Amino acid sequence: MFPTRALRAGGDSPLGKNGHFLGPWGNFGGMKQKGIITYGLSSNRQNPVAGAAHAAVFNTWRRFSKQILYVAPPMIFFYYAMDWAIHRNHYLNSKQGRAEFADAEE
Known part of the structure; x- marks a missing residue:
């Protein structure tokens, strides 16, 4: 067997045959994976809002402090430009x- 055919087929399943069933989702005709361990916890034993307020405050501050130098200088510049334009x-x-610019509009 050629190595590329084995890699594309995922093992000993035939490649290129019409009507070959690939398998259900997550098991597309390849070899079964070994050594994968999954753990679960019952939904009534979990606390879905554990640490949410603490994480929200510090995550908000972290994101704000990373972006303030990108947002604040243009906002300050355009605020003063708009203020100048309104006063002008x-x-x-x-x-x-x-009276000052009456003759300059032509």
Whole structure:
């Protein structure tokens, strides 16, 4: 048997035959896996909210502190740019602004 055929087929199952059943989900015709141990705990013995408040506070702070330098400088810049634009617009539409720039609009 060729090594590539064994690798693609997953063992001794035939490759390329029509009507070959691959097996149920998780067992696509390959060799059975050995040495996998799974443990379970009954749902009535678990505490689903154990440490949730503690994790929420510290996880929120960790994520906030990692992203603040990416978010804060542009927000501060655009806040001051918008504040300047609003004040400039109010000045240009006031009596003093119209008197100062009345002849410059042509």
